[in-house]
Amino acid sequence: MNDNACNQLHSRQVIPTMNIVTIRQTARQMWQIYSRAQPDDWIVLMACLALCSWRRVWITRVSLVAGLLALGAIRVLATEIVGADQKRQESQLAQADSERAVTGVDAAHDPPAALAVGTPRRLPPVFVQEQPKTISDLRSIEQHVSGLVTSVSKAVVTLQVGASTGSGVVISPDGLVLTVAHVCRSPGREVTFIFPDGRKAKGKTLGINHAMDSALARITEGGPWPFTPPGSLDHANLGQWVLALGHPGGFDAQRPVVARLGRIIRLGRDAVQTDCTLMAGDSGGPLFDMHGRVIGIHSRISDSTAENFHVPITTYFATWERLAKAENWGEQPVPALAWLGTRGVDHVDGCQLQYVNETGPAFKAGIKVGDIVRKLNGREIRSAEEYSAYVRNQKPGDEVNLELTREGKKISVKVKVESRRRGG
């Protein structure tokens, strides 16, 4: 059912193609171009004609006329492509308007990128390198990022939906907001949006996809609102620099939007993972590429500070119509995440436990804070991160063997793995 809907969506998508123009159209367009020519163009044209009549050489005349024609043709093609793009946007806006007229509210449209708040056009070379190499590379990242934060943070909002609070990002001047399902919970709920300058606006939640944790909301009053255009993950790379903005811990009038920088660690179909640290309150906030375009929406975290997961922007577009029509679908996945109820830090011998949850299986098996985990089922543990990764890979219900050092003594303990719903 879901798949069918998606496929239909794809087949209905219109890819803009260049129209084939007739000679007559070309001539008319060329006349339009010449008639709209700037004074500079006329000077060039007159100079060419003067050159032709001065030398009275046929060959020069022919080549000049041919050259002018060729230049004209290039300009015609260029305007044709730009025009097609503009026409597509206009027709989509018109369609959106008409849909809105029919349904009252909440029609779908692609946000027009041309109206966005200042986004830098050209990236410094450091962003195409695999790795910054020098301090001046870092300096150019710093300069770029500080400018980026100033421009894009205007479009980052706090959402208050019932008792829960989260973040979101405005992606169109009329106030469409990308956020996450676990902040909105269901369509049609009332939302208060707060902009970084303290302005408040009313609105409501639209479509919710619990399976991906994606959700759409809309501001229903005022505008135009500051917004940033959505981007794409088509050309995203591991290691690409990204900027996370949001309101960790909820809105705080004394504190502006909180910026965090990081890199893409993993590109999954279900999530983008980065080392931009997130926490409660950030949920729904935007992950930007260095062009200032939204490529992900903060969704959930796990134990390690390198485990921050963002909903990929791709899923919002793949399900755009359903989100815009305020549909409510998808089950929140409840993967049986293996859980021992422990957390630790790096130790030369493995991972030293700093926290043992008193309701967890490790506690029941007698594991204590301060124990150093050396091996899990015979596999050597070299860091806290490796330990939590190994634990997650276990199957709930199975028994694992932990080899520990406690107060200098080596012991081994069997723990029955339990499961836990994913956090965040």
Add this chain to the structure above:
Amino acid sequence: MAVLIAGALLSIPETRCSAAASQPDWLPKERFKSGSDTLKILAGISERTRRSVVKLDVNGNTVALGTIIDSRGFALTKASEMRKGTLTAWLAGGKEVSAAVIAIDDESDVALVKVNASGLRPVEWARGAAFVGQWAITPGTEDTPQALGIVSVPIRRILHERALIGVQMDFRSPVATIAQVLAGLGAEKAGLKSGDVIVSVNHAVITDSASLTETLRNYREGEKVLLGLRREKLDLEVQVEMKVPKTDGNGSGPGREERMNRLGSEVSRRAEGFSLAIQHDTVLQAWQCGGPLLNLDGKAIGINIARAGRVATYALPAGLAQNIAISLKARAAKESRGAN
């Protein structure tokens, strides 16, 4: 020209093959924002600044870093990490020397420490305010820095966690009348009762419940306040300790958020209540506070004062840190004169 094109064409399949063969699913840890490959770039800065940093141990356990502020061995560090015991300092190059806390500024949680070593290099302070997006380097005593992050929020005041005396007020009353005394907090221990009217806090006059709440906001956990009470026709004075109510850490609500905040890193024992702080996103362990926070010029934009949660580390800005250093040194000099 032809050679160039041919070369370019040939090189494409080659790179594709190698990319396909070793296409990783994960970014190697070394290339993370604060990974070793990134920190390597800053080796030059570390080389110049490692003698401005000391690692402080209490009874052999590292508790904090210190920021050297003059060549005679004075250093600033995080006061609340200076536990009881023998204090020693590790210098760049691996030498351990004795050290002593000589003055403490409770308000800012800064301690002035004297390190028994010479040839230390005082940190150079940066001019100009820290800005969002600025790289923030936390150097240690090693060849490369401890960690790297960016400034997340411009300089602001960090309020301390709200501590309570533990009463619920009767807001319909025109004066500050206690409606109910909460269990397990200071008010109960001090014997406050419902119906009592609070008329002063540390001799400052309290007119109503709102002014009481406002006044108590200025006191931190563990501080004791002297309350003036009117009980029926008696005037009483009682001392009450301020406490932060603890949640059980299970279920939803603040407890759950607090748990998330601590995911992946240990929070400093004192992580709130700073008159000015830079918030940055560097992931530090609690013991890595107390040292300088540098910009790309290797100059200190502040000193790390607290690991405040999963997304935040606080640093006292350079200007404030310098003022604290001056007043702590003056106090230490006065005390030593007094002792003589």
